[in-house]
Amino acid sequence: MTDPIAVQHAAARAWSLFTQDRQTTETVEDWETSTTPDGSPCLSGQVVGDNPALALRLFTADYPIPLGQPGDQRPTVEYRDGCVVTVWRSAGVWVELWHPEVPTPRPGPPVAAQRPARPIPAPPRRTAVSTPSGRLPLGQRLTNIRRALATKEN
Template identity: 50%
Template sequence: MPQLAEALVETKESAVRSWYLAVRDRYPSALVPDWRTGTAGDGTPRLTVQVIGEHAQEALHHFASAYPLSLANSGDLRPVVEYRPGRVVCVWRSNGVWVEMWHHDTTATPAPTPALMPQRRQSSPSGRLPLGQRLTNIRRQYAMKEI
């Protein structure tokens, strides 16, 4: 158990330090204050924090792309951004601990609408007949000239 507690403390300190180094100049009001510990689905330890403050979404995306954390241990994974119902999550694995930073998904998702069948155009926007009908008319004209 002491190794697990040390891994959690080290991972949290590293994540917090990296967060503030990555966002302090561009998004100083985006904060990660309320860390929670738990267990991931695979039984490994997990740290979770909600990114709060002004520009939380932009700060999280910037952090995920800049990612100043070092991945020195076997099994460490680079961050990925996942879209879950109602949340955008940046998740990675460091020192045997899963870390999730997230914010509420603020993008408006349009309600689904039924698909409409496209209407067949009788003529093109220029007023010309579609190619198939024009070729038929041209062929008729040449056939009339040959008679």
């Protein structure tokens, strides 16, 4: 026969053992008892803590829940009305552990950090000064080399 109280204690114990094994601090709060549309009893509890999404995902994927009666079902994840819900059936009672799904903001264009305006220093002034070796500055030297090569070819 179905006993929602025994199933609730088993689910709470499974969650407690899971959090001890994983060393997490999430808890299940606000257990509610209701009835599904087909008349089966249903238990529902909210997972609360620092990272309920990760804890609920790991619980669903990794933690073994003993299922020993006909009609028992393994935990699965569903998305309903803005909530992530893990659902399984044990001893004829549906058990739901859920947490509200927090929407992740869409990445937008990167925003550049605002810097205070600084005056731009003027470039240093160059004056026509001869170099100590007596060589011409590069620009004039290239022009002279080009002229000399052009006259030799003609």
